[in-house]
Amino acid sequence: MALYKTRAVVLKSINLSESDRLITFMTETQGKIKCVAKGARKIKNQFWGALEPMSLIHLIYFGKEHQSLFRLNHSDIIESFQTIRDDFNKLYTGVYFLDLTDAMILEGHQEKKIFNLLYQSLAALNQQTELESLRRLFEIRLLKLSGYEPQLEHCVICRSAPGNGMIPFNYAHNGILCSTCSNRARIDTQFSTGTRNYIKKLLDVEIKTCERLKFPKSQTDEIEKMTHRLVLSHLGRELKSYPFIKNMAELNI
Template identity: 60%
Template sequence: MGLFRTKAIVLRSINLSETDKLVTFMTDHYGKVKCVAKGARKIKSQFIGSLEAMSYIHLIYFGKENQNLFRLNHADIIQSFQSIRDDFHKLYMGIYFNELVDTMVPEAHREEDIYHLLLDALETLKDQSNVEPLCRMFEMRLLALSGYTPELNHCMVCKSLRGNGWVGFNFSKRGIVCGNCTNQAPPQIKFTTGTLNYLKKLLTLDIKCCGRLKFPKGLDEEIEKVTHRLILTHVGRELKSYPFIKNMAAVE
């Protein structure tokens, strides 16, 4: 039996029985980890308040190495991110970030960069009022860190550099396609050079500087069509939390 200590973000927490919870964490040292939290539903539980989705904690758990399910020993809050939970739009976006990580990261793979991306995204979400560029950036960066960076510099088929004018994009090839190669890889969407430049920025800009990024009216939907469909193509289905974000955006 080993005892594991690491920093972690709570991805989700579900009820396992009348007294216990099953909690999924994204950890700094051990990748994605699932733990049973014995007695976490009891009123006097030591875990009360520290196992809410998005909480950033010091985590101690134990079990045999290479097993799938561990026992939670200790959870101490570093940052609760309560202000995200107090704002519905931010709450759903945080849940979407968590769900994306939970869906795209397999268990027991050390994924330090993805852990830091999630932590930076929650820090930024806490302080930002303009959250759409952050959402697009998170989608693009998570794809890139998972090994699925879209090709935005040259044609996926013939490798020629892009000409001027409209840009064609093929989702299954995950990149731009020039006018000569549309037979081999028909573009499923065409967008402007302006959108292309924003997509490149989403891949390179420091996520903490995301507040500087403002999409011009009209381009925001085009950029979402590209980044979110890349996610759908990769994951193969819509994520449960996404319609909530869309509904919140429509209300505002």
């Protein structure tokens, strides 16, 4: 048996029995893990409150190495992100971040950068009011960290520089095409150089300042379509929380 101590974000919490819960965490040092929390449904239990999805906590758990299910020992809340919980638009965006992380990241994938991305994005969501850049930033960076970064520098087939004008993109190859290769490979979508540069900025900018990235409304759809389609082709399915944030964005709530 080993005892693990780490910071973690609560991704998901489901009831297992009358008193127990099964909690999924994105931990700082051990990747995504699942723990059984015995007695967590009893209101006076010490775990209560620190196991709500989105909370950042100090987590102590134990179990055998390489097993898939652990036992929760102790959890202390560090940050509950209350501002996110109080605002529907932020709440749905936060839930989308959690869903996307849970769907895209496998257990045992120990990459501290994924925890940092999730934690810093929730902290930014707690502070920021313009959420569009942050949503797109989160999608594209999570794709990158799960090994699915699109090739935007040069043609994904022959490595030559893209031509002028609209840039063709192929989802199966996950990259842009030059004019020659676009005659052979399918063009799934096209976007402007401005959109390409914006996506590159999203990969580069400090998360807490991404709200300052302003881009023309005409590019919003191109970027959204691009990142969302990449997520879809990676996951093979739509996330339940996605239509909610899409509606919110369209209503401009």
